[in-house]
Amino acid sequence: MLNSKIPAGNLEKKWEDYKGHCKLVNPANKRKLEVIVVGTGLAGASAAASLGELGYKVKAFCFQDSPRRAHSIAAQGGINAAKNYQNDGDSVFRLFYDTIKGGDYRAREANVHRLAEVSVNIIDQCVAQGVPFAREYGGLLSNRSFGGTQVQRTFYAAGQTGQQLLIGAYQALERQVALGNVTMYSRHEMLEVVKIDGKARGIIARDLVSGNLEKHFGHAVLLCTGGYGNVFYLSTNAMGSNVTAAWKAHRQGALFSNPCFTQIHPTCIPVSGDHQSKLTLMSESLRNDGRIWVPKNLNETRKAVDIPEEERDYYLERRYPAFGNLVPRDVASRAAKERCDAGYGVGTSKQAVYLDYAAAILRYGKIEAGKQGLENVTQEQIIAMGKEVVKEKYGNLFDMYAKITGEDPYEVPMRIYPAVHYTMGGLWVDYELQTTVPGLYALGEANFSEHGANRLGASALMQGLADGYFVIPYTIGNYLADEIYSKGVDTNHPAFDEAEKEVLARIEKLMSIKGTQTVESFHKRLGKIIWDKCGMARNAEGLKQAIAEVQALKKEFWSDVRIPGEINEMNPELDKANRVADFIELGELMCVDALSRNESCGGHFREEYQTEDGEALRDDENFMYVASWEFKGEHNWELHKEELKYEVIKPSQRNYK
Amino acid sequence: MEHYNMNLNLKVWRQKNKNTKGTFKMYRVENISSEMSFLEMFDVLNEQLIKDGESPVAFDHDCREGICGSCSMYINGKPHGPWQANTTCQLHMRAFKDGDTIVVEPWRADAFPVIKDLMVDRSAFDRIIQAGGYISVNTGNAVDGNTLPIEKQKADDAFAAAMCIGCGACVAACKNSSAMLFLSAKVSHLALLPQGAPERTTRVQNMVAQMDKEGFGSCTNTGACEATCPKEISITNIARLNSEYIAASFAD
Numbered sequence A: 001m002l003n004s005k006i007p008a009g010n011l012e013k014k015w016e017d018y019k020g021h022c023k024l025v026n027p028a029n030k031r032k033l034e035v036i037v038v039g040t041g042l043a044g045a046s047a048a049a050s051l052g053e054l055g056y057k058v059k060a061f062c063f064q065d066s067p068r069r070a071h072s073i074a075a076q077g078g079i080n081a082a083k084n085y086q087n088d089g090d091s092v093f094r095l096f097y098d099t100i101k102g103g104d105y106r107a108r109e110a111n112v113h114r115l116a117e118v119s120v121n122i123i124d125q126c127v128a129q130g131v132p133f134a135r136e137y138g139g140l141l142s143n144r145s146f147g148g149t150q151v152q153r154t155f156y157a158a159g160q161t162g163q164q165l166l167i168g169a170y171q172a173l174e175r176q177v178a179l180g181n182v183t184m185y186s187r188h189e190m191l192e193v194v195k196i197d198g199k200a201r202g203i204i205a206r207d208l209v210s211g212n213l214e215k216h217f218g219h220a221v222l223l224c225t226g227g228y229g230n231v232f233y234l235s236t237n238a239m240g241s242n243v244t245a246a247w248k249a250h251r252q253g254a255l256f257s258n259p260c261f262t263q264i265h266p267t268c269i270p271v272s273g274d275h276q277s278k279l280t281l282m283s284e285s286l287r288n289d290g291r292i293w294v295p296k297n298l299n300e301t302r303k304a305v306d307i308p309e310e311e312r313d314y315y316l317e318r319r320y321p322a323f324g325n326l327v328p329r330d331v332a333s334r335a336a337k338e339r340c341d342a343g344y345g346v347g348t349s350k351q352a353v354y355l356d357y358a359a360a361i362l363r364y365g366k367i368e369a370g371k372q373g374l375e376n377v378t379q380e381q382i383i384a385m386g387k388e389v390v391k392e393k394y395g396n397l398f399d400m401y402a403k404i405t406g407e408d409p410y411e412v413p414m415r416i417y418p419a420v421h422y423t424m425g426g427l428w429v430d431y432e433l434q435t436t437v438p439g440l441y442a443l444g445e446a447n448f449s450e451h452g453a454n455r456l457g458a459s460a461l462m463q464g465l466a467d468g469y470f471v472i473p474y475t476i477g478n479y480l481a482d483e484i485y486s487k488g489v490d491t492n493h494p495a496f497d498e499a500e501k502e503v504l505a506r507i508e509k510l511m512s513i514k515g516t517q518t519v520e521s522f523h524k525r526l527g528k529i530i531w532d533k534c535g536m537a538r539n540a541e542g543l544k545q546a547i548a549e550v551q552a553l554k555k556e557f558w559s560d561v562r563i564p565g566e567i568n569e570m571n572p573e574l575d576k577a578n579r580v581a582d583f584i585e586l587g588e589l590m591c592v593d594a595l596s597r598n599e600s601c602g603g604h605f606r607e608e609y610q611t612e613d614g615e616a617l618r619d620d621e622n623f624m625y626v627a628s629w630e631f632k633g634e635h636n637w638e639l640h641k642e643e644l645k646y647e648v649i650k651p652s653q654r655n656y657k
Numbered sequence B: 001m002e003h004y005n006m007n008l009n010l011k012v013w014r015q016k017n018k019n020t021k022g023t024f025k026m027y028r029v030e031n032i033s034s035e036m037s038f039l040e041m042f043d044v045l046n047e048q049l050i051k052d053g054e055s056p057v058a059f060d061h062d063c064r065e066g067i068c069g070s071c072s073m074y075i076n077g078k079p080h081g082p083w084q085a086n087t088t089c090q091l092h093m094r095a096f097k098d099g100d101t102i103v104v105e106p107w108r109a110d111a112f113p114v115i116k117d118l119m120v121d122r123s124a125f126d127r128i129i130q131a132g133g134y135i136s137v138n139t140g141n142a143v144d145g146n147t148l149p150i151e152k153q154k155a156d157d158a159f160a161a162a163m164c165i166g167c168g169a170c171v172a173a174c175k176n177s178s179a180m181l182f183l184s185a186k187v188s189h190l191a192l193l194p195q196g197a198p199e200r201t202t203r204v205q206n207m208v209a210q211m212d213k214e215g216f217g218s219c220t221n222t223g224a225c226e227a228t229c230p231k232e233i234s235i236t237n238i239a240r241l242n243s244e245y246i247a248a249s250f251a252d
Helices: A011-021 A042-054 A093-102 A109-129 A161-178 A244-249 A315-319 A329-341 A357-371 A379-405 A460-483 A494-513 A520-532 A541-559 A572-596 B039-049 B124-129 B153-164 B169-173 B179-189 B194-213 B224-229 B234-252
Strands: A032-039 A055-060 A182-183 A186-196 A199-207 A213-217 A220-223 A261-270 A291-295 A353-356 A414-423 A441-442 A625-632 A637-645 B005-014 B023-033 B101-105 B114-116
Touching: A011 A109, A032 A199, A042 A055, A042 A161, A042 A182, A042 A460, A042 B005, A055 A186, A093 A109, A093 A261, A093 A572, A109 A161, A109 A460, A109 B194, A109 B224, A161 A182, A161 A353, A161 A460, A161 B153, A186 A213, A186 A244, A186 A572, A199 A220, A220 A244, A220 A625, A244 A441, A244 A572, A244 A625, A261 A329, A291 A315, A291 A329, A315 A329, A329 A414, A357 A379, A441 A460, A441 B153, A494 A541, A494 A572, A494 B005, A520 A541, A520 A572, A520 B039, A541 A572, A572 A625, A572 A637, B005 B179, B023 B039, B124 B179, B124 B194, B153 B179, B169 B179, B169 B224, B179 B194, B179 B224, B194 B234
Parallel strands: A032 A055, A032 A220, A055 A182, A220 A441, B005 B101
Antiparallel strands: A186 A199, A199 A213, A261 A414, A291 A353, A353 A414, A625 A637, B005 B023
16 A cells, blocks of 8 residues: 655665656646645745745645744754765765664665755755855854764754744745745644545635635645644644644545654753743754763762762763764663663752753863963863853853753753654655645655654754755656646535535534633643653553543543634634644554554664663564554554665664764 | 742733724732743633633744744833843743732734734734845755855854844834834845845845835834844844945945
8 A cells, every 4th residue: 555656776866866757847837736835844935935936836824923933943953964064974875874773774765865865955055045054264164063973964053053944945935925926824724634536635724813714725735734742742842833734634544654753852951840831952962062961879969060070970971982972862861761760860850960061161161272372371261261162152052041940051050851852753655755645745844754763963954954945846746747637626616615614513513612621731631641651661551551541531622621712713722722632633643653563763662672771672573664554533543564675774773882 | 049939910911803902901820930931921821711711811922942933022011021132932930029010012013913912913024024035046056055155254143133033022112113123134144145145235125115115113223122132133233234225225
């Protein structure tokens, strides 16, 4: 059933061959073809802009008040590209290899190789758009290191790389709006995919200001709607980030792959109390210079600065000398959990570890003194100079930490703890980014394809922009070339009316419950179940309980949720209820998926399957596949397996020691 | 940092939609932790309102980490509240003390009509960008990223201008509701880079024309915008905008 449509031939020639042979649409016909793009993050904005430039008639949708606010904006650290500007041995192959290995051998070789190939074009494109990447004094682009790699290939703009890349894509998008090639629908939420004769032909969207439902036709529909990390309630995702568009597609026949592959990011600001609405990431780039440690003594009561060097356990450096503090995210997160569970955690909650900049400040201070040719400098002067350097590199992150915690990270070590950050799973797509529904595509975090069971840092931005700028403009043509004979469908077509009716019925049902519990309270409970039982560590017993609990929660939600206000007005509680209802269903599928995968790999750590020293134990013989779930009705899914074939890379136990 | 709890009085602007008149309403919230963010305090208020059968307060918010530019509350007479270089979502309750009365309003500007309660329509900013806030380079046209070295200072200045999050606090802070800081940040970002040079004159003219059309006021150099900007965008950008604009008119 699953045909990934990977082109034949040598790995490094596949994409070139594909581009040389895929069908094309001539400019006159492009003008007649309409494409719907849902979501305006890096994937959506870059796709909408690029397709508009090509001459397609594009309609773009976002739930925020402006496309510039999509959550890609919050990405901090950087974007990878195999430019090898540092002459440190990087290449397309190395980026490809690192990504496959980082993903714990659960991603497709062909897709990942294509990603590595186009990574270099992304940097060029963004520079041309005026994205102000960090530069060296010679005026050339600067790079930094990131987790899971031994070369410096990460391009960045201070701690705001996502913002700058998104603004670049947003500006390209707005240019197409001005030229009339793209029509932008802000404050709109997609609530259904409309299918005609098995093909995606449009969407039902809700205007969040008026509450009215709208019918929109498209010859193809692109979902660029991000990940589902908010299923955990507490995550680093934006408050509005949701799975609804992808979930509607799933219920309409699109397979959902590897939902249990979720990424817990090791460096986030710890939870401070029950009021917490979201978690804030501290960029992984901080692990470049910061050292992570916990006290060696149980029940340590001294302040961090009073604990002498020999009584500190730099556990990542101890366990993984080759990569040290720069091990991949899944490894770093589990190591932090291990220390905290063993009772060595710090802070009031004891659910935190230290991220310490004292050594880096000293080191940079000495370098600076050397640069300036200063002799007889005092320790204070060195520290002051070191702080300046650290401020230039990470200033905005340190400021953010200070605002949230009220502590000064230049003086005391930061406290960090892992938090849900990214979801590798998503809609199944083939090489062309098409889901199992013809004409329905998924780009960026919304699909499952490139990151396997664990994403490396600075690769999400790369994938979003690769899909939008450089992949979909080719692959969509291969589909639309056969659609030039299909005239636009009138949205009075019965399929549109039917879909609209169903959406309205669901909204009316939600509003009619008039129960006693708020949407937020259900979301919190769902998050707790999933975090406790399908979070950083899972086991069969817990997952079975979680499935039962989520099913019960769903029942309770649909009989006791309270949504104030009316349907035909701006009603953020209703918007949220729609999203939480879908998160509940997804939560169940995540647990089903985690339960069926009897191995540990990447972000999926099953306690039953680990090595003697606590590392993830893969089972390539039985689980080297993409688990793709077909929706078969309430609480019922059928598993389809796409075998993963490694022709170039030989999978091995990941080793960062 | 010492944690404490507090009880607060909130005077909040309520407005059903853009066609109705709004009014202030008083609310009381209790046991608010000093560790909460300002928006988490509003979450508490809203949960309470829903339980009491009242309509919750609508406000824009999304990333809650100070970068998306969604949040937009005018708190005790200041956009984003009392802290310097800060957004509403990053304002924490330790800025307040037990018994305080806090007044919360939406951005006030003709170009930013209220949609509901504390939510306003900032699409005028998008239209200003549409008028020229970009470099016209189609996907696939680019040369190698290191072909054109850019002086570090210029790159840094461009970045400092590009940090604008488009929240609109500058407009809300200005007695004339001018959008000059927002506009000048974009014009500066692109004018400082060699890639932006070909469209330099048309860009500034078209963007200024669009700003005027949207109904933003004039700049009288009071500097309130810079003082309130969460990203500390400097008003030297406005000076640069003015010189770009004058140069562009001579170029005609």
